[in-house]
Amino acid sequence: MTDRQAQTVRLADYRPPNYLIDHVDLTFELAARGTRVESSLTVRRNGSHDESLWLDGDELTLESIELDGKPLAAEQVEERDNGLSISGLPDRCTLTMVCRVDPVDNTKLDGLYQSSGNFCTQCEPEGFRRITFFPDRPDVLSRYRVTLIADKASCPVLLSNGNPVESRDLEDGRHLAVWDDPHPKPSYLFALVAGDLKSIHDQFTTASGRTIDLGIYVEPHNIDRCDHAMRSLIKSMAWDEETYGREYDLDVFNIVAVDDFNMGAMENKGLNIFNSKFILARSETATDHDYEGIESVVAHEYFHNWSGNRVTCRDWFQLSLKEGFTVFRDQEFSADMGSRAVKRIEEVNLLRQVQFPEDAGPQAHPVQPKEYEQINNFYTATVYNKGAEVVRMWHNLLGWETFRRGTDRYFERFDGQAVTIEDFIDTMAEQADFDTAQFRRWYDRAGTPIVHVKKRIEGNDLVVDFRQEIPAVAGQEDDAPFLIPLGIAAFDRDGKPVSLSGPDRNGEPQTTLVLSKTEESRRFTLPAGAGLPVLSLNRGFTAPVKVEHDYDATDLALLAGSDTDEFNRWDAYQRLVLLTLVERIHQAEEQGDWPESGLPEGLSAAFGRLLHSAVSTQGGADPRFVAECLTLPSENYIAEQFHQDVPVDAIHRARVELREQLANEWSQTLVLAFEKLAVDGEYRFDGVDVGRRALRAQVLGYLNALDHPAWRRLAVEQLEEADNMTERFNALTALSLRASDERDQALEAFAEEWKDDPLVMDKWLALRARMVEPDDAETLAALEAHPAFSIRNPNRVRALVGTFSRGNPVAFHASTGSGYRWVADKIIEIDGFNPQIAARMATVFSRWRRYDGGRADRMRGELERMLDRRDCSTDLAEIAGKALK
Ligand code: ARG
Ligand code: ZN
Numbered sequence: 001m002t003d004r005q006a007q008t009v010r011l012a013d014y015r016p017p018n019y020l021i022d023h024v025d026l027t028f029e030l031a032a033r034g035t036r037v038e039s040s041l042t043v044r045r046n047g048s049h050d051e052s053l054w055l056d057g058d059e060l061t062l063e064s065i066e067l068d069g070k071p072l073a074a075e076q077v078e079e080r081d082n083g084l085s086i087s088g089l090p091d092r093c094t095l096t097m098v099c100r101v102d103p104v105d106n107t108k109l110d111g112l113y114q115s116s117g118n119f120c121t122q123c124e125p126e127g128f129r130r131i132t133f134f135p136d137r138p139d140v141l142s143r144y145r146v147t148l149i150a151d152k153a154s155c156p157v158l159l160s161n162g163n164p165v166e167s168r169d170l171e172d173g174r175h176l177a178v179w180d181d182p183h184p185k186p187s188y189l190f191a192l193v194a195g196d197l198k199s200i201h202d203q204f205t206t207a208s209g210r211t212i213d214l215g216i217y218v219e220p221h222n223i224d225r226c227d228h229a230m231r232s233l234i235k236s237m238a239w240d241e242e243t244y245g246r247e248y249d250l251d252v253f254n255i256v257a258v259d260d261f262n263m264g265a266m267e268n269k270g271l272n273i274f275n276s277k278f279i280l281a282r283s284e285t286a287t288d289h290d291y292e293g294i295e296s297v298v299a300h301e302y303f304h305n306w307s308g309n310r311v312t313c314r315d316w317f318q319l320s321l322k323e324g325f326t327v328f329r330d331q332e333f334s335a336d337m338g339s340r341a342v343k344r345i346e347e348v349n350l351l352r353q354v355q356f357p358e359d360a361g362p363q364a365h366p367v368q369p370k371e372y373e374q375i376n377n378f379y380t381a382t383v384y385n386k387g388a389e390v391v392r393m394w395h396n397l398l399g400w401e402t403f404r405r406g407t408d409r410y411f412e413r414f415d416g417q418a419v420t421i422e423d424f425i426d427t428m429a430e431q432a433d434f435d436t437a438q439f440r441r442w443y444d445r446a447g448t449p450i451v452h453v454k455k456r457i458e459g460n461d462l463v464v465d466f467r468q469e470i471p472a473v474a475g476q477e478d479d480a481p482f483l484i485p486l487g488i489a490a491f492d493r494d495g496k497p498v499s500l501s502g503p504d505r506n507g508e509p510q511t512t513l514v515l516s517k518t519e520e521s522r523r524f525t526l527p528a529g530a531g532l533p534v535l536s537l538n539r540g541f542t543a544p545v546k547v548e549h550d551y552d553a554t555d556l557a558l559l560a561g562s563d564t565d566e567f568n569r570w571d572a573y574q575r576l577v578l579l580t581l582v583e584r585i586h587q588a589e590e591q592g593d594w595p596e597s598g599l600p601e602g603l604s605a606a607f608g609r610l611l612h613s614a615v616s617t618q619g620g621a622d623p624r625f626v627a628e629c630l631t632l633p634s635e636n637y638i639a640e641q642f643h644q645d646v647p648v649d650a651i652h653r654a655r656v657e658l659r660e661q662l663a664n665e666w667s668q669t670l671v672l673a674f675e676k677l678a679v680d681g682e683y684r685f686d687g688v689d690v691g692r693r694a695l696r697a698q699v700l701g702y703l704n705a706l707d708h709p710a711w712r713r714l715a716v717e718q719l720e721e722a723d724n725m726t727e728r729f730n731a732l733t734a735l736s737l738r739a740s741d742e743r744d745q746a747l748e749a750f751a752e753e754w755k756d757d758p759l760v761m762d763k764w765l766a767l768r769a770r771m772v773e774p775d776d777a778e779t780l781a782a783l784e785a786h787p788a789f790s791i792r793n794p795n796r797v798r799a800l801v802g803t804f805s806r807g808n809p810v811a812f813h814a815s816t817g818s819g820y821r822w823v824a825d826k827i828i829e830i831d832g833f834n835p836q837i838a839a840r841m842a843t844v845f846s847r848w849r850r851y852d853g854g855r856a857d858r859m860r861g862e863l864e865r866m867l868d869r870r871d872c873s874t875d876l877a878e879i880a881g882k883a884l885k
Contacts, residue, residue, distance in 0.1 A: 024042075025039065026040075028148050045092070056082065057084060069096070084133050107792065108130075118193065123191065140186060143182065155195050161271050162183070185312070204253075206237075210248075217256045218257045229255065237253075239336065244407060253272075255301075262834070264297050290759075291685045297330075300330040311415060316378070320390075327384050327385060338690075341567055393439075397432065410427045441483070445470070449468055461525055485512050556572045578638065581651070588647075588650050599661040604665055607630070623695035628694075635651050635655060639850075659701075679696075718731035764788065769801075813851065863884050
């Protein structure tokens with residue numbers, strides 16, 4: 001088997017640090033090989049004990065270590081392969097060490113590494129131990145002073161956390177900069193950047209009148225792509241003051257964009273480091289979607305300054321304390337900047353397509369995990385996005401003002417401390433008048449609760465029965481009920497709201513029930529003569545649950561047209577589509593061949609109504625919202641409706657067929673919409689134009705689902721004439737739906753035009769990955785060998801390997817196993833130099849048990865192949881091992 005020793009870390013084993021480090025002084029002499037790191041730590045015994053001090057260290061060369069200026073006695077230091085143990089220390093002392101590291105060889109992109117020749121760092125969660133020996137745990141908070149020394153010609157820019165205090169030239173062509181961060185912070189928030197970068201600058205004046213210097217640093221050729229990120233930063237700073245009363249607390253705030261980055265971005269104190277994908281944008285190269293991603297990630301990292309940095313996590317089991325809360329904060333920021341309903345739809349899509357599957361499979365874990373082998377594997381949709389939903393429930397249950405009182409109290413009480421999810425809950429619970437003990441289950445119990453809803457008439461009353469089903473997942477089997485806030489409303493057959501519990505303040509019949517028992521009924525008095533109404537459930541997605549209710553197509557069409565909750569109007573339409581697709585697939589299975597089925601009347605009418613509403617001149621619907629509605633559920637989400645033997649090919653076929661039928665039926669209206677929605681003038685990133693472009697993209701996609709040269713012509717024209725990447729790439733995507741000469745020429749021309757722009761080529765790689773036919777080994781090999789691809793760069797890997805395995809189910813799940821094999825080969829190769837990325841890619845194999853025998857065997861076989869290697873990383877071993885358990 002393997003050399004690795006899987007070590008489980010448990011929340012229950014948490015012990016406070018036995019030594020604290022109050023001050024850290026670091027001096028870096030930067031070099032691609034043999035960077036010299038001198039660190040001086042003021043050590044203070046925590047409590048009274050005579051245990052030794054543990055310093056984590058990973059791939060470091062220790063050159064010297066001194067205690068209060070004198071060499072340490074050899075018997076006091078024990079060097080192990082993951083750190084140093086130092087015994088016999090006085091209550092207070094200063095430890096000084098010199099280490100060497102080789103940034104140029106750091107392929108894990110964790111710790112101090114190089115990206116495009118520039119030095120940068122990533123320390124969360126455990127990267128600092130790859131820079132110097134240190135108690136690398138978030139509950140050790142220290143003040144840092146950092147001196148950077150580097151060659152001035154190749155590294156004119158020297159950045160670290162906090163405020164700049166000194167900079168000067170040295171005699172040997174090198175220069176030096178000193179940074180001082182007055183705020184105590186855990187080591188995971190340390191950062192440095194040194195390189196040949198250009199920057200843009202602006203200023204922000206805080207509510208209390210302090211002026212903050214803002215800088216965004218990028219490689220010189222990207223200097224014209226920073227404005228949108230700067231605007232986003234300024235908006236975030238203003239929003240956090242207005243909304244949460246949080247002001248920035250240093251004199252400078254810097255952002256650096258790097259091309260090689262494992263994740264999205266990192267909130268290092270005063271020096272956020274970003275994946276360039278979430279900074280760089282100009283209209284010719286970035287899409288509306290990119291602009292939105294940048295705005296929300298810039299906000300997310302900025303908001304961490306309070307939710308994460310000023311108040312940080314005691315240990316990594318508390319990760320959602322900062323991530324769930326900060327995601328909730330960035331979601332609300334984005335909702336305020338754009339369309340609230342559309343933002344909510346996107347959030348729920350992600351939850352349903354990524355988090356629900358994770359929560360139902362072998363990697364399922366609670367929002368507060370109780371154990372891990374590799375903490376890097378826990379930066380998940382559950383910790384981030386389900387965590388955000390749980391914070392949202394606090395917000396909804398308490399109401400904004402009370403919630404805000406709670407967050408004020410939380411920031412005030414825990415400022416400068418490393419705390420726990422319990423601390424957050426306790427602070428919020430002080431404000432609450434509901435059972436917070438039961439609410440706590442959301443943090444502790446994995447799995448998505450299912451709420452079964454039944455309705456009936458009793459005399460004049462409507463009786464609604466609720467039953468909670470708590471699925472057994474990943475070793476958690478108890479089925480005690482959750483506290484579930486469930487938004488609900490009712491509509492009569494004409495689509496008019498029916499008053500359920502008396503109109504609330506808005507005169508709307510909506511109410512939020514707080515369910516708390518396994519089975520319970522609610523009784524509502526109906527107006528005289530009212531029939532059994534149609535229920536609108538979990539409105540606005542008040543709880544991260546699955547709702548089961550025997551809606552029929554008529555109910556759903558009615559809700560899709562008349563629900564007063566926009567989110568639920570979208571949801572009803574999506575359910576209607578799913579109902580149609582699933583029925584077809586079942587029919588095909590029963591008949592043994594593909595059924596001849598016409599387009600269902602109700603669905604067709606709903607589609608037409610939506611489309612018309614977006615182009616009607618008066619009181620028209622928001623095109624962006626209509627675009628969300630018309631987006632067919634992804635094949636992966638359709639697959640979620642099947643619990644075993646996922647009919648991969650039938651899902652694809654049913655979806656393609658329905659798209660064609662809708663396009664055929666409504667082609668006239670689609671063409672009309674395409675013309676009417678045209679956006680004139682210069683590119684602008686604003687709600688109106690973004691909405692029109694989004695719907696126009698859907699429309700063009702439907703038209704190009706048909707094999708018709710005129711519709712291809714529309715796409716080709718848009719591709720050639722548009723001056724912005726959004727419209728150009730939308731056109732290319734529409735063309736990609738069917739084989740044609742136009743398509744092949746367009747793809748080739750696009751690749752030629754953008755060959756020197758990696759972020760644009762990522763879009764092209766992803767599009768190509770979606771188009772690969774089952775068992776087409778040749779195309780996969782060609783893409784892999786394409787100059788735009790590099791297996792060393794995480795963005796390229798996500799674009800090609802990630803999209804092929806997650807966005808092209810038919811080819812990934814080819815029954816021969818060729819897709820699985822290709823992806824597993826890549827994962828094994830990547831595991832050799834970047835285990836974090838390998839482990840992340842491998843989660844796509846987790847739910848192999850849901851597939852038919854042949855596929856399941858092959859997926860399992862690949863997991864075994866990944867695992868049964870002497871040098872399999874602990875990262876990948878945890879994912880593959882859990883999947884196979
Ligand atoms: N804290 C960062 C964020 O959410 C993510 C850093 C994750 N890093 C990692 N190596 N897993 O903004
Ligand atoms: Zn975060």
